[in-house]
Amino acid sequence: MKQTMKKYIRRLIRRLIYPEVMDILLFEARFFVDPTRVKVAKTASISNALLNTNSGTITIGDYTFFGQNVSIIAGTHDHTLLGKERMHSIPQQGQDIVIGNGVWIGSNATVLGPCHIGDNAVIAAGSVVMKDVNANTIVCGVPARPISTIEVLNK
Numbered sequence: 001m002k003q004t005m006k007k008y009i010r011r012l013i014r015r016l017i018y019p020e021v022m023d024i025l026l027f028e029a030r031f032f033v034d035p036t037r038v039k040v041a042k043t044a045s046i047s048n049a050l051l052n053t054n055s056g057t058i059t060i061g062d063y064t065f066f067g068q069n070v071s072i073i074a075g076t077h078d079h080t081l082l083g084k085e086r087m088h089s090i091p092q093q094g095q096d097i098v099i100g101n102g103v104w105i106g107s108n109a110t111v112l113g114p115c116h117i118g119d120n121a122v123i124a125a126g127s128v129v130m131k132d133v134n135a136n137t138i139v140c141g142v143p144a145r146p147i148s149t150i151e152v153l154n155k
Helices: 002-027 083-088
Strands: 028-030 038-040 050-052 058-060 071-073 096-100 110-113 115-117 137-138 146-147
Touching: 071 096, 110 115
Parallel strands: 028 050, 038 058, 050 071, 058 096, 071 110, 096 115
Antiparallel strands: 137 146
16 A cells, blocks of 8 residues: 555656656756846747856847757856866956857857857857857857858848
8 A cells, every 4th residue: 555655646746746847957047147147039049058157248149049958158267277266266257158140059059158159150969169150150069160151042
């Protein structure tokens, strides 16, 4: 009887909690530090991204969308220091990230500030962006490099 009750309780907990937990994990952005330093267009979709604003601001344009587990890191430490000083030395500015309109950032990609990603660019899944990406450019790899451009047709 006890075993049956335990199974029933487990199933009940899964039915009640699992959807809420999955919704948080899959669809809510996590802000590391100050969310007021993030500007996201109302039409953008950022899923469950991690946004770190320790050392700068993050701006995300209209109709930009992210895959799962994207990291946008406008935070850094002073690499010239050592030990405890390096760990606790966090510049407050200078690492701004601007992501243009219509950008597609694939799952598990990381964008490190400072950088500007131009309109309609595509960042391939798993890529690490460490410098600016031109508009209408597809980049991939670690570090991300241009592999193609997108031909824009006038309507």
